[in-house]
Amino acid sequence: MGPDGESHRPRDAACLMFFRRRRAERDLDDEIRFDVAEESRRLLAGGETPDAASASARRSFGSVIRIKEQTREAWGWAGAERLVQDLRFAIRTVRASPGFSLAVVLTLAVGLGLCSFLFNTLDALLLRPLPGAREPAQLVATQNPVAFAYFERYRGVDDVATAAAAYIGPVPFNVALANGDVAASERIAGHLVSLEYFSTLGTRPLLGRFFDRDRERRGGPPTAVISEHIWRTRLAADADAIGREIWINRQPTTIIGVAERDFQGLFPMTPADIFVPVTVDPAVAPELAGGSLENPASRLFRVVLRLAPGIDIKAAEAALDARTRQLDDIYGYRPPDHENVLPRARLISAATVAPYPPQLRSLVVVFFSAMTTLILTFACANLAGLVLARASARRHEVALRLALGVGRARMVRQLLAESVVLAVAGGAGGFAATYGFVGLLTRVVAASPLFRLAVRLTPDWRVAAVTVLAALAAGVALGLMPALAVTRSNLIGSLKGHSGASLAGYRRFGLRNLFMVYQLTAAMALVVIMGFMLFGIQSGASRDAGFAADGLAVLSIDPVRDGYSVDEAAGILASLPDRLVEAGGVEAVALMDSRPFQQFALPDTTASIPGSDGSAETVQRVAVQTVGPGFFATLGVPLQRGAEFSRQDFHSTPDSRAAIPAVINDTAAALFGGDPLGKIFRLEEKVVQVAGIVKYGLPPPFRVAASPTVFLPLMVHDLRRPRPQGIPVLVRTREHDGIDQARQALHRSDANLTMFDARTLHDQLDDLYMVVRYTQAVYGIVGLFALVLASIGLAGVTAHAAIHRRKEIGIRMALGARTVQVLGLVMREGTIMTAVGACIGLAFAFGLARVLMAIDSQLGQTILLGTGSPVKLLAGPAVLFAVAALACYLPARRSAHLNPVLALRED
């Protein structure tokens, strides 16, 4: 039942409109019936016979349905109702052909999901305004760190800014809700801020107050502001939180305010949840130790300015640059030569979540629009074959309805409603996919200490709106062409069944078939390359890390945030390995400079290595790691030659020796022409001497061997400066999961020390390779979608060809062609296209692999690993062929079951 009939479902009876509508319909019927009767009466009076009179009365009328249709249009409420009708009809049609609908929805879901994800990322980082700030567009921040003394002198440059504040961030704070509650203390990132911080940003307190000059004074009792997030999650939204004491870095601190909802500091890409004023004692904020507020050489602060009305970022930068040059002259500072060309104060917009230059905004918008258009065009072009095939198949139905008096506009609207329903379903699917993927990504990011970045990526209404708009555009784009074509067509011809007589868009070697071959080529190349990568990474990832991770754990401690002074902290750290072993439960302990298992060592340092026979030195890129004494022993990796660092190395100072001892790994050893042991080489400005060789290192993704790595000794001297990430400690215990043993040992040796970020080495390595698995998953998904899209396109082309050649097939069948022959006929085109596309794609993939191998030998080795066995080599192409064959077969099957009599009678 079409939408033109007066069918009404019972559920409509619920609304008043139904009664009004039914009466109006009945009245219209009566009115027109009366008109016909009156007209025939008039003609009868004019002398015609009764039969002739009523016939010509009817004829003079034209289509009653059309008159009614046009009259209904004059009823104001018809529009909305017809939209509902059209949509309901569209949904019914969509449900009637689930295969077609699924293909369209799937393709559009992929395309729209991509657009949605793309926009979401841009939106989250670059478009959403800074949460919890007033007029964020006026906010700018210095890109380069400046000294607090400079910030105080910037205040004089009043005409460019109405307010300014300085802060250091992110800074970790050890926060405990109750005194001495070491076990429950937690490291929370925050900002160390000047008193004007909140007033400059225009943030409002949800509870309590913010800092002010009269109450926050040097040496006064420490105070802090917390974010609403922490207030809600850690203090259970306690209404009496103001005035409550918490322990920040073991110092009692009073909470004086809770910032408004969603505020997590400036640049919340790395969110800040606790705000401490710079007036506090260095015990609360170790960054302030050593007079860093007064020292003009201590460049730790970022300055945020609220620009005065009418001042743009360039003008402000020029003013600040001039002031900074003056200050540099006064304090006798000369920036390094390579920075001399840059302004001394570089400003960046602080209006958004992530810092980015303002000129990027239009670029971002253009980039997004272009990408979206490209992706959607691709998806729609891919579906064009399928949609046209379906339109051709429906020509008869459409022609019939046009002949019955459905207006063309109405018909086009109905056909459009169908594609829009499909596109919106695709958009919903795409948005849901984005939502799910982002949720997964957020969980992965939250679960892993690997990523320090925490952006609130959850799609908001803007993303939903953009997705819906894109879906509507895609729906109209997809539906308009076939809708116009099919309704424009010659009515009589279509009714009699000239399939394709006037329907444009079918050419044997037309653009669409070229597009199809291109797509199959791309799919093949992608699938093959992805296959290489997948198998290659797999082989790389399963490599032996060179040591047994069982019983090993890594944890971090940070004594300066446990209330110790910088000197005490260095002493504690120096004696920590021995004290932990004495405390029992752990077998070996080593300190490290950073967590070597948290990321793959990348060769980012220049080493100048002398040739084997004393000839000219070669320059190599190596990775550098700094480890304490006993690192390799704790790890359980024996040195191949030489010895690892001693306590003596640990207690030495960098200047006390001619050459720093270094342990190098086997990959680095291979860079030396002869025996590397005892060789002296330069590592940027340092002179080092090879003291040992070890076979150790984790091969990074796409690599078959660990990077050439030089290990330098950690020295007590290095432990004196506070670092935001604390000091990592490697611990070996007898247990499989040694974290508890480590915690107990730490507690026995010093009850005041908090350990954080404790992970077993197994977990840590899992995290490390999660990046690899994530990459693998992305490659797999991309390859899969290329395959799915290409198959849908192929199915469309085959379906289109099958419908176009109905008559030919009918004749062949009437002449005795068998099913198999008909199938062959219809599938031939798709098969040829697949074969051509696959060959070009395969050649392209191998060519690309060769090029990659030539560019980067390590990457080439990964690919070689992937091509290692014929099974792996052929898996990709085999899958492609199987899927392509299926994509051709499904639409072709229908023509094989064609009734030749019906097909021929259509003419």
Next chain:
Amino acid sequence: MRSKRANRAGAIGLLQGTLDMMILRTLERGPQHGHGIGVAIRAGSEEFLHIERGSLYPALHRLEGQGWIDAEWRMSEHNQRAKYYRLTRAGRKQLVLEASRWDRMVKAIARVMRPV
């Protein structure tokens, strides 16, 4: 869309709004049903304007919606139920307005076509 339909309304293309005006004028003489209005316009234009039902009925329903005419069902002279349209007070005002606009338009066009 509407102008296309207006083109079908008579031997010459009717200017937009003129059909409405003629309907109002016809109803000034007293209540009439749809068929009667069509016949009256045809007769009034000396068989020149044949108003298609596809234009007439939408126009009637539109005018009714605008409140310029209203309708009641009563028996016709042949004792059949018919919908009689009648000019409302607002419709009368509208007719005056449109008629004067029409006069001005005709004079203006005449001046353009036959400048003296």
